[in-house]
Structures are given as C-alpha cells and as structure tokens.
Amino acid sequence: MFKSLYKEIYQNNKEDIFLTILEQSDQKSDGKVVPDILEKIIKRVTGGSNSKFSQIDIRKFVRQLQRDRDQKISYIDLMEKICSQGNKEHNPFKTIVSRIKFFLESNNLSIDALIRRLQDPTTNLVSCEKFTDFLQMKIDKKRPRDTLYDFSVYIDVDKDGYVGVQDLRTCLVNIKSNAFFKNNGQALKVSQFNTAHKFYPKNLA
Numbered sequence: 001m002f003k004s005l006y007k008e009i010y011q012n013n014k015e016d017i018f019l020t021i022l023e024q025s026d027q028k029s030d031g032k033v034v035p036d037i038l039e040k041i042i043k044r045v046t047g048g049s050n051s052k053f054s055q056i057d058i059r060k061f062v063r064q065l066q067r068d069r070d071q072k073i074s075y076i077d078l079m080e081k082i083c084s085q086g087n088k089e090h091n092p093f094k095t096i097v098s099r100i101k102f103f104l105e106s107n108n109l110s111i112d113a114l115i116r117r118l119q120d121p122t123t124n125l126v127s128c129e130k131f132t133d134f135l136q137m138k139i140d141k142k143r144p145r146d147t148l149y150d151f152s153v154y155i156d157v158d159k160d161g162y163v164g165v166q167d168l169r170t171c172l173v174n175i176k177s178n179a180f181f182k183n184n185g186q187a188l189k190v191s192q193f194n195t196a197h198k199f200y201p202k203n204l205a
Contacts, residue, residue: 001061002085004053008046010083018045019102022075029106032072035062076102092143093185096151097171099139111172115165128152131163154188 009018021044023029025037033041039058043051065073080095104114118126118134131152136145153159157167174180180187 001057002082005042005046005082006085008052014045015079019075019079019098021045023102023105026075030072031076031102031106032068032070032074034072035065035067038062038065038073038075038078091181091185092147093151093154094175094181096135096139096143096148097155097175097181100135100168101172101175103138111165111168115163115168118163125162126164127162128156131155151185154185157188159190 009015018041021041022033022038025033025041039055039062042058042062043053043055046053062073065078067073076099083095084092103109104111115126118130120127120130128149129152132145132149135148135152136143140148152163155167155171156163157170158164171180
C-alpha cells in the first residue's frame, strides 16, 4: 500500500495538495489527524470516486498506522513512511526542508524569527551545530545526528559555517526545484551560489 500511495501521490506531483489538505484538517496544528479524516483525505487525493483504492482498502491501511494516546495519526510521519517505503531513492534532505517549512507555518514563525531564536547571544550567529540541535529537537528526533549535521551543512548555502536567514530562505524558495535537491543535496556540499543573491544556477557547467 505504501508503494501504491507513493505512485499515486508523489509520482503524480500531488504531494503539496496532500499536505495542504492535511494541514487544513489539522485543527490543533499539531501535525496529527483522526483516522476517519485521514481516510477521506487519502480517498480524495488519489482520485475520489475514481480512486484505484477502495474504501475498505484505505480503512484497513489506516487502521494499521501508529496512533498516539488520543488515537490520532501523525501525518508527517506517514508522509515520510510513504516516501521511504514507497521509493528507497526518495530524498531525505528534501523531506527535512519540507518539515522545516511545515514547522514555520504551524508555529506562525518567519524565517527571521526562527534564526533570531537560535542565535548565539554573543555572536548573533547560528552555527551548524546549533542548527543541528534544532533539527534534532523539533524536526526529526529519530534520524542520526551526524546525518542531521550534514543536512545543516547543506542548508548553510554559502558555506560560511553558519545557517542564516538567506541560507534558509534559499532552501525554502527552491523546495520545488529538482536541481536544488538532486542526489539528496550532494550539490550543496560545496557552495555554488552567488552569496549576494543566493540563486541556484540552472547550468552547473
């Protein structure tokens, strides 16, 4: 079912629609929805009455998903499982950036406000180590720290050792760019950006 959902949602570029509808149904903005609502959303996003999945199939699938004490399901975890089990080549770095975007929206935070919260009071800068702390505490508690640190280094677009407003904004602006996230962000190991404008070159040659 995970593989089938991946094909129906991600390979058909319905990821943003799926997340938007989930967010709209998330009344407490806690990243979770009740099973009945999730069933309806999956049915809707995969074609509604023309969906290849029957209501029974969807219900069986949702019943197997992990729930919290309030019987709610984390749709962020669900989306990641669909990606990881549906396609082993899916991009975890892009998933992290998408989660940061969701965190900002859910907490009604601007990029500037987040960076200010994370800044070292003596330097007014956010080191990659500090940003890794944020990723580990708020974005992905399960992923290994060394992997999260690598992602922090990728987010440090201009490679000055710190994650700034422009760095993070660049990642979020390019979230739909396949070139930006190509090979799980490997192109970001070395800065290829104009530090004044922070744009991603279309022609790497």
